[in-house]
Amino acid sequence: MMDWSPVFISMKTASLSIFITFFVGLFVAWLLVKIKNDTLKIVLDGIFTLPIVLPPTVVGFFLLYIFGVRGPIGKFFIDFFTVKIAFSWHATVIAAVVMSFPLMYRSARGAFEQVDSNLLDAGRTLGMSEWKIFWKVLFANALPGIISGGILAYARGLGEFGAVTLQDKQGLSLWQFIQKWLQEIWGTLLIM
Amino acid sequence: MGNKLLKVNIQKKLKEFDLDVGFELKKKHLGILGPSGCGKSMTLKSIAGIETPDEGIVSLTINEKTVYFDSDKKINLKPQKRNVGYLFQNYALFPNMTVEENIAIGASKNKDGKKVSEMIKRFHLEGLEKRYPRQLSGGQQQRVALARIMAYGPDVILLDEPFSAMDTFLKEQLRIELSNSLKDFDGFTIMVTHDREYL
Numbered sequence: 001m002m003d004w005s006p007v008f009i010s011m012k013t014a015s016l017s018i019f020i021t022f023f024v025g026l027f028v029a030w031l032l033v034k035i036k037n038d039t040l041k042i043v044l045d046g047i048f049t050l051p052i053v054l055p056p057t058v059v060g061f062f063l064l065y066i067f068g069v070r071g072p073i074g075k076f077f078i079d080f081f082t083v084k085i086a087f088s089w090h091a092t093v094i095a096a097v098v099m100s101f102p103l104m105y106r107s108a109r110g111a112f113e114q115v116d117s118n119l120l121d122a123g124r125t126l127g128m129s130e131w132k133i134f135w136k137v138l139f140a141n142a143l144p145g146i147i148s149g150g151i152l153a154y155a156r157g158l159g160e161f162g163a164v165t166l167q168d169k170q171g172l173s174l175w176q177f178i179q180k181w182l183q184e185i186w187g188t189l190l191i192m
Numbered sequence: 193m194g195n196k197l198l199k200v201n202i203q204k205k206l207k208e209f210d211l212d213v214g215f216e217l218k219k220k221h222l223g224i225l226g227p228s229g230c231g232k233s234m235t236l237k238s239i240a241g242i243e244t245p246d247e248g249i250v251s252l253t254i255n256e257k258t259v260y261f262d263s264d265k266k267i268n269l270k271p272q273k274r275n276v277g278y279l280f281q282n283y284a285l286f287p288n289m290t291v292e293e294n295i296a297i298g299a300s301k302n303k304d305g306k307k308v309s310e311m312i313k314r315f316h317l318e319g320l321e322k323r324y325p326r327q328l329s330g331g332q333q334q335r336v337a338l339a340r341i342m343a344y345g346p347d348v349i350l351l352d353e354p355f356s357a358m359d360t361f362l363k364e365q366l367r368i369e370l371s372n373s374l375k376d377f378d379g380f381t382i383m384v385t386h387d388r389e390y391l
Contacts, residue, residue, distance in 0.1 A: 122284035125272075125274070126277075
């Protein structure tokens with residue numbers, strides 16, 4: 001009898017993460033399109049695209065560092081909410097979000113930039129609120145590109161292995177940690 | 193035409209040159225003629241609030257004076273608050289909306305649904321309500337764009353090279369259509385063109 005639980009966990013992680021990635025990606029893409037300062041734009045673009053350039057394991061270790069008990073964000077959550085993020089299911093969602101974010105953000109930004117800026121100005125001179133312009137004009141006309149970005153991001157979130165597998169190993173020394181991780185990779189390869 | 197005055201006096205540093213325009217408009221229509229890239233569109237956009245000049249004043253008086261822009265007093269009304277209609281060179285109809293929906297965007301300020309059908313009748317768009325902009329001819333697109341602006345009920349209409357993308361025959365026809373539809377508009381119109389014939 002085959003164990004289907006990995007499939008369901010993956011689906012659950014990917015589904016929640018695409019929900020977050022989709023809206024955060026849209027919002028960040030919109031912010032970047034609006035920024036007029038070119039230097040700032042290039043720097044931010046570099047940062048947001050980084051997760052797809054770096055090896056997934058590097059991103060995974062980096063996330064562990066940030067969200068770990070002694071990491072800047074992890075410590076904050078422990079101190080104020082007594083919630084431990086590292087090595088939990090939440091951490092896998094965060095890892096999936098970070099890894100799939102660049103795909104969503106890049107596609108949405110490209111799609112936004114394809115929309116004629118006169119349309120936005122026309123909306124403004126016709127008294128539409130910025131919120132309405134965003135959804136009814138910008139979003140609606142960029143939809144094909146946004147959907148393809150969403151699909152890519154979902155696929156990435158579902159298939160992401162490197163950064164995600166690093167997130168759920170608790171209380172191990174570095175050596176045990178790597179050992180367990182290698183075992184997991186080996187196990188995955190055997191299944192395939 | 194009562195007590196109406198449109199006052200524009202703006203300066204803006206552009207890449208190639210410094211724009212410095214000033215005029216006071218009491219009559220209904222103004223045509224601005226000039227070669228491409230001399231700042232005509234920039235002037236219109238500054239009146240509409242799409243672009244922000246570096247310095248100057250834009251104000252509209254219709255019985256009462258409304259200051260749209262004043263660099264000294266740090267006033268800069270948003271385009272949404274200016275009540276200025278802008279006819280874009282490419283008409284800028286929303287491609288994801290039908291003719292009816294496009295006009296309804298302009299009419300959303302006043303709630304009653306009659307405005308849309310009224311505009312459709314006035315601009316001879318009957319039968320085209322459910323079409324999308326890409327399914328219309330250039331002339332029809334221009335009429336929809338005008339209907340959308342008129343539905344909004346602006347005090348000033350700005351026309352940015354309305355005939356630039358047309359062939360000669362169509363241009364003549366559109367010019368007549370345009371002047372007909374603007375005849376019973378009692379606000380200001382400013383048209384910008386590089387073609388002397390069409391002023």
